[in-house]
Amino acid sequence: MSDHIVQPRVYYIIFAILMVCTGLTVSVAYLDLGPMNTVVALAIAAFKAVLVVLFFMHMKYSARLTWAVIASGLFWLLILFTIMGDYLTRAWQPFGSV
Amino acid sequence: MLPEAVHQHHPPALAHHFDDLEQQREAATLGMWTFLVTEMLFFGGLFTVYMVYRSWYPDAFAAASHELIIWAGTTNTAVLITSSLTMAMAVYAAQTGNRRLLITLLIVTISLGCVFLGIKAFEYYSEWVEHHVPGLNYDFEPAYFRNAQIFFSLYFLMTGLHALHMIIGIGIMLFMLWWAVRGIITPEYHNPIEIAGLYWHFVDIVWIFLFPLLYLIGRHTHV
Numbered sequence: 098m099s100d101h102i103v104q105p106r107v108y109y110i111i112f113a114i115l116m117v118c119t120g121l122t123v124s125v126a127y128l129d130l131g132p133m134n135t136v137v138a139l140a141i142a143a144f145k146a147v148l149v150v151l152f153f154m155h156m157k158y159s160a161r162l163t164w165a166v167i168a169s170g171l172f173w174l175l176i177l178f179t180i181m182g183d184y185l186t187r188a189w190q191p192f193g194s195v
Numbered sequence: 196m197l198p199e200a201v202h203q204h205h206p207p208a209l210a211h212h213f214d215d216l217e218q219q220r221e222a223a224t225l226g227m228w229t230f231l232v233t234e235m236l237f238f239g240g241l242f243t244v245y246m247v248y249r250s251w252y253p254d255a256f257a258a259a260s261h262e263l264i265i266w267a268g269t270t271n272t273a274v275l276i277t278s279s280l281t282m283a284m285a286v287y288a289a290q291t292g293n294r295r296l297l298i299t300l301l302i303v304t305i306s307l308g309c310v311f312l313g314i315k316a317f318e319y320y321s322e323w324v325e326h327h328v329p330g331l332n333y334d335f336e337p338a339y340f341r342n343a344q345i346f347f348s349l350y351f352l353m354t355g356l357h358a359l360h361m362i363i364g365i366g367i368m369l370f371m372l373w374w375a376v377r378g379i380i381t382p383e384y385h386n387p388i389e390i391a392g393l394y395w396h397f398v399d400i401v402w403i404f405l406f407p408l409l410y411l412i413g414r415h416t417h418v
Binding site for chain 2: 102103104105108109111112115116119122123126127128129130134135138139141142145146149150152153154155159160162163166167169170171173174177178181182184185
């Protein structure tokens with residue numbers, strides 16, 4: 098896997114998409130979508146993060162071993178969120194309580 | 196082969212314990228990613244605390260979030276994304292051996308990092324004036340008085356740790372700038388810029404998640 102030089106054009110396109118997504122996430126926050134507000138905000142954030150990792154951080158052009166390390170890290174993060182996400186299913190206090 | 200002969204044949208940027216530059220580069224990238232994965236789980240723990248408390252006190256979180264300065268958060272997001280672009284371009288400049296461009300881009304990246312911290316400092320100052328600092332200078336509308344403190348505590352903890360990472364990042368970039376000026380960075384030895392860039396982009400990603408979760412959750416309910 099030789100060293101890959103990413104052309105500036107790619108960086109400019111990714112930058113433009115990231116900026117548009119930032120505007121989008123702020124605009125959507127002012128609409129009342131109920132619980133979907135958080136879902137949409139996190140979906141946009143995750144999309145932006147993936148673009149940064151793949152292109153700015155060159156994961157797309159990285160060795161397989163690097164992919165494995167990143168994937169394993171995400172896997173453990175997922176375990177953490179899934180276990181603690183159990184809280185979301187319980188509603189020990191009625192939702193909407195202060 | 197005699198040791199002298201070995202010395203004559205390897206490029207000056209190659210450390211002895213690597214076969215070639217490509218292996219050296221991959222090892223450096225892998226090492227940095229291993230560190231970033233630990234950082235990911237470190238911040239992941241904080242996001243988990245946020246998730247649990249927000250599920251308990253959604254209204255207090257929304258009310259407290261609404262008090263944050265939206266334009267400052269949005270501007271800072273744009274500033275960080277722009278700094279990520281200049282950082283990525285700095286890697287390109289290093290790879291193609293354009294030292295003048297590399298130095299310029301590193302200076303711009305450092306400057307944008309300082310702009311981010313400046314706006315953040317202004318926000319902290321405003322929050323102090325508005326009595327939004329739990330334990331030191333705090334007051335809030337009675338309905339959410341108690342639980343809004345949890346939001347603000349998490350806000351200061353998470354943005355504070357992020358700001359600390361920014362300060363460290365600026366330190367690393369100053370170091371890279373020094374190396375670029377001294378001519379240590381060459382197309383065959385651009386790893387340091389690449390590795391420093393990975394850290395910079397990671398800190399940007401943390402902010403990409405912090406911004407909507409801290410600034411945007413109360414916008415549609417509390418006008």
